Amino acid sequence: MLTTITGNNGDPLNAKVEVEDNFIVVHSRGGAFNKPNLRNPDYRQALRTILERLSAGGAMLSGVWLDSRVALKWPETERQLLDSTEFSLPVDDLVTLIGQRGAAKGRPNGMQGHGNSTKRVRIGVAGTPSGELSRLIGSDARVPQSRLPVETLRRVEPWMIDKAIEAIKSGVQHNFLDSTDYDVLLPTGERLPPKAVFGVALEKVIGRPAMPSDFSGGIGTPCFSSIEDAGYPIIQKSERVAPPQSEFDDERSWAEGYPKRVKHLSRERASGLAQMKKRRFTDEHGHLFCERCGLIPSEELGPFGDACIEVHHDTVAVAKMDGKTRTRLADLKCLCANCHRIVHREQM
Structure with missing residues (x-):
């Protein structure tokens, strides 16, 4: 997918750039500066801008490779210009290395000369879809x-x-x-x-x-x-x-009781387990009700009545959980607040 790169002043750069999942391709510059057929004259500026914006966006760059038709016939290791360990260097140094190594790889073995330092290159960006890459490189960050x-x-x-x-x-x-x-x-x-x-x-x-x-x-x-x-x-x-102790099944067995969690996790039960139980219970029955006394709070107490339905651990009391306790949704019951307190007294 072709995209347009804008410079820091917001003007589009005259460089041909393609974006695909996990890669950006910068086409080579061609033609002589004193000829009207100069191709992609903003090659270096576009390459620098792309690397600068990828770095600023925290992208995980995996490497840069020579991508010409001739180079594509070589083993990948022979056409690599940069590896992932070199991206901590300043952007200007990266552009210079790409040019120098690209020119060197383009010469016949043993021959001296400058070579072409503005060849077509492929920039690898691990785990990044084309849409995100376009967003990262295609617009002025000030907009x-x-x-x-x-x-x-x-x-x-x-x-x-x-x-x-x-x-x-x-x-x-x-x-x-x-x-x-x-x-x-x-x-x-x-x-x-x-x-x-x-x-x-x-x-x-x-x-x-x-x-x-x-x-x-x-x-x-x-x-x-x-x-x-x-x-x-x-x-x-x-x-x-702490890692889970075993594989989880469709009933979503959850680890509970770990004393040290961020504020979203409480000691009493794995955060979200009660909400998920209520949501699954409603999906199955059409509404919440107390599994002990049969109360349907939305009918008896009005539109906010469901607030009195609580989730009870029917197998292992919360106080006895040791952090390795596994809880499935099937181990929980929906009870009204009154029945919930009665059940806890009965278990004492």
Whole structure:
């Protein structure tokens, strides 16, 4: 997919650039400067701008390779110009190395000379879809990105978050990079980027692939709130959580009782387990009711009556959980507040 690179002044650069999943191709410069057929004269500026913006965007660069028709016949190691360990160098140094090594690789063995330092090159960016790459390199960073209205973002429902997580785990393509500060913690102990989870869910609302510029992430944003409301805790990336003790099944066995978690996790039960139980119970029965006395609070107590339904651990008391206790949704019961207290007294 061809794209246009703009300079820092907002003007488009005269350079041919293609973007595909995980790669950016910068076509070679050709022709003599004193001839009217000069091709891609802004080659160096475009290459520098691309590397600069990828670095500023935190992209994971995997390497740069010579990509000419002749070079494509060589083994990949012989046409590599930069490897992943060199991207900590200043951008100007990277551009110089690409030119020098590209020219050297283009000479016949043993011959001296300058060679062509502006050859077609392929820049590898690990795990980055073409849409995200276009966003990173295709516009002046000073141009503000428009956000979707908060009202639109709040239309994301818990079931959409569930579906988004399933889709991401199955390998669906999306336009989001890995997270830098926070992770969504799944019952299995796996972690996913919050913006990716919300972005894939948001597609159900807006009817198109979501982009990082459509919304913000962070504590208190609709993105994080929607994920937490669906029952999935969001933790700091540096937070270490004890690994699960066994494989999880469709009933979503959760680890509980770990005393040290971020504020989203409490000692009493894995965050989100109660919300998920209520959501699955409602999906199955059409409404919440007390499994002990049969009370249907929405009928007896009005539209907010469901607030009195609580989730009870029917097999192992919370107080006896040791951090390795495994809880399935089938191990939980929905009880009204009165019956819940009675059951706890009966178990004392």
